[in-house]
Amino acid sequence: xxxxxxxxxxxxxxxxxxxxxxxxxxxxxxxxxxxxxxxxxxxxxxxxxxxxxxxxxxxxxxxxxxxxxxxxxxxxxxxxxxxxxxxxxxxxxxxxxxxxxxxxxxxxxxxx
Amino acid sequence: xxxxxxxxxxxxxxxxxxxxxxxxxxxxxxxxxxxxxxxxxxxxxxxxxxxxxxxxxxxxxxxxxxxxxxxxxxxxxxxxxxxxxxxxxxxxxxxxxxxxxxxxxxxxxxx
Numbered sequence: 001x002x003x004x005x006x007x008x009x010x011x012x013x014x015x016x017x018x019x020x021x022x023x024x025x026x027x028x029x030x031x032x033x034x035x036x037x038x039x040x041x042x043x044x045x046x047x048x049x050x051x052x053x054x055x056x057x058x059x060x061x062x063x064x065x066x067x068x069x070x071x072x073x074x075x076x077x078x079x080x081x082x083x084x085x086x087x088x089x090x091x092x093x094x095x096x097x098x099x100x101x102x103x104x105x106x107x108x109x110x111x112x
Numbered sequence: 113x114x115x116x117x118x119x120x121x122x123x124x125x126x127x128x129x130x131x132x133x134x135x136x137x138x139x140x141x142x143x144x145x146x147x148x149x150x151x152x153x154x155x156x157x158x159x160x161x162x163x164x165x166x167x168x169x170x171x172x173x174x175x176x177x178x179x180x181x182x183x184x185x186x187x188x189x190x191x192x193x194x195x196x197x198x199x200x201x202x203x204x205x206x207x208x209x210x211x212x213x214x215x216x217x218x219x220x221x222x223x
Binding site: 036042045046049106 | 144146155158205212216
């Protein structure tokens with residue numbers, strides 16, 4: 001069966017520090033991978049998605065970036081965090097978005 | 113940008129009562145509508161996927177309907193239980209592999 005791992009679960013980082021969140025999927029190959037964020041009082045916003053190794057689509061301009069160095073690994077990064085980067089980050093995978101996602105357990109990021 | 117709207121934003125329901133809430137969208141040009149349940153400190157869990165006008169899906173005490181002509185989907189919960197407390201998310205998928213989510217309805221069941 002397929003599983004998705006996301007870590008860390010919580011993170012408190014100072015403004016201006018770097019960020020790296022990692023997500024890995026097991027039990028499937030060539031999945032579509034997604035990073036979403038929920039800011040306080042807002043809905044889930046798609047940040048990045050990837051349909052293959054090295055293929056990244058960005059949905060919103062921001063100081064975050066994503067990379068897919070391996071088929072089942074998706075990384076969300078920032079060189080310098082802003083206060084507005086605080087939120088709940090979710091990684092998800094799908095065979096195709098039409099049939100819905102399976103989500104990771106999420107990372108609560110607080111930038112102080 | 114497609115707006116997927118959910119109402120109400122939050123809802124308090126007495127245990128044992130039935131309830132429903134709405135997902136509305138301006139376009140019928142999508143592939144599927146999805147409902148998720150998102151409990152605090154857990155990841156969102158898929159409930160239903162619906163594609164056709166008039167679709168109805170049921171899982172235990174929870175059911176959903178889809179009306180693509182008028183642009184809405186209802187989620188119903190019969191005989192609410194404390195474990196139903198969660199945020200319920202609606203999302204649309206198109207031909208581009210992405211889901212567009214609504215802001216959710218936060219349901220609290222009062223024992």
